[in-house]
Amino acid sequence: MSERRRRVTINDVAALAGVSKGAVSRSFNGASRLPESTVKRIHDAAEQLGWRPNAAARAIQGAPARTIGFVVRRDPALLGSDPFFPLFLAGVERVLSAHAYGITIRFVTSEEEETRCYRDWVAESRVDGVIVSDLRDGDPRFALLDELDLPGVIVGDPGRAVSQPAVYHTTDASIRELVDGWVQRGHTRIAHVTGDPNLRHTLRRRAIWADALATHGLGSDLFETGWFTEDGAKVATRALLAAAEPPTAIFYANDIMAAAGMGVLADAGRTVGGDIAVAGFDGIPLAQYLSPPLATIVCDFDELGDVVGGELMTLLSTDGSVPPVTTLAGRFLPRASYELRAE
């Protein structure tokens, strides 16, 4: 890592505003009896220099925050049914706790808010490192972390050389196994319902699905965007059923979409595991209780969190190194929804 820039201190603010250090401190902690015009001058000086009270407190101490930051830019509605989030967190925190570190989570709704959050954390010395997940195409966060000199571990495949280490599940082989198996069983119309197309892992799953089909000389125009949501999957499934030649097998980019899609298929008089085959992705516990049990690609998010937490602790220690890329293997789990049953 590059050397950290010298921090702006309370002395700089005091000098610029022409007041004492004590006056600066009091103007920020509400204990000030200074004229309003003086308070304003101090705050203007602080803003001009990018100085904030907490940064000073930390700088005086030089103590680490002992906290890892995790900015989550995601629709809260998506959190309730996504197995990634709680399991991953539990895995990370198990490691952090052992090192007396905590995790701070911030939910944001826009890229602007996301960027501001990282900048505030650094300005106020609130975190020692961050977790970067839900990678997007053209994601600005790798460069932002470089600029802020903020250590971080990336969850996902950044798709290019970046200075932060990345950890992710490789599921390409599992997706190929899933598609190949369907082709071997005679399927030629194998559809895909994708997640949010702004996310890199959505694009990856679709690309591998398409490539596996191409290997067998099959086209890949049978896909719909499902946004990782139940509602998205329902619309997508209805669109697939309305095609001139509907699919005989559908691969959904997550389990919750597969579950919702199975509901639509049943309503349309189709029999999953009978006259149409279905598979999901994630490996949520409830998948096995669907009817028929849902074939899926299992990812161990708890283990993922464990690895990410370990790499963060290594990054923040003075010794030890972290490989640029660490991968965990996903696993295809065929279940009854994957097969067609002769009636």
Added chain:
Amino acid sequence: MSERRRRVTINDVAALAGVSKGAVSRSFNGASRLPESTVKRIHDAAEQLGWRPNAAARAIQGAPARTIGFVVRRDPALLGSDPFFPLFLAGVERVLSAHAYGITIRFVTSEEEETRCYRDWVAESRVDGVIVSDLRDGDPRFALLDELDLPGVIVGDPGRAVSQPAVYHTTDASIRELVDGWVQRGHTRIAHVTGDPNLRHTLRRRAIWADALATHGLGSDLFETGWFTEDGAKVATRALLAAAEPPTAIFYANDIMAAAGMGVLADAGRTVGGDIAVAGFDGIPLAQYLSPPLATIVCDFDELGDVVGGELMTLLSTDGSVPPVTTLAGRFLPRASYELRAE
């Protein structure tokens, strides 16, 4: 709130160790060139006084941490299938973000670790307030918060007068509606699979189930502990089926247990929604995709988080007051699993 005790300052440590303030500061930030024996003397003095570097940094500043703490003492394995956690967090964080507050989550595995976490947070001024959930019988946290003078909002019914405000779903009426409906349909053997008996809400659900049965002159000995887990529910369901007079209806204390139980019932040749009725609790999205769709008691955890976040922000402001108890209503949602179908 009571007046906060005077904090131990860096001056106290310096005086006790017989060194300057600067020496104390440097001895903690690694910039010290002092003899090892002096560093040891300073650290011994700090430990004796209960002083920590961050407390000093904060005290110099007098700035709030702008952070809410959430200690979660729970088996990580339970997190993946529990809808409460991510939805509740998202609701809390939406409110906190609007006030430029963040949330710090710490997972712990024992009461000792839990207590230490609260004490450390206060000693190091890391949080301004806390969320207390997963209430246990004889929970020591209400008194701990009093002792630490740490503001907090309780998620759940503490069952006695405490100084922290409490927010929770009232689901008594929904449980009675569920049980009454089964009795009206002729069921007399209505079983309950409980959650973790160390949690207050587990005991509450069981007590209301038993009381609703008693209203109809029915006994309440048909219950098994399911621990809120799939495996627990499987064991519990097998035990109920092995009873001399097995139940004709089973109320599970959460949806994931109901799903797992339905699997066991199917394996045993029973038809849910046919010759045995089932209901769950929570209202997870996937419940509607089970076969048959699972009747449940719906709780809006996102709204719960929203209310808790709002009360925390009010508590931490200088004005405004929070009612001792705020309740949200759960809602019974009958679906096909609740009925017996004439075959």
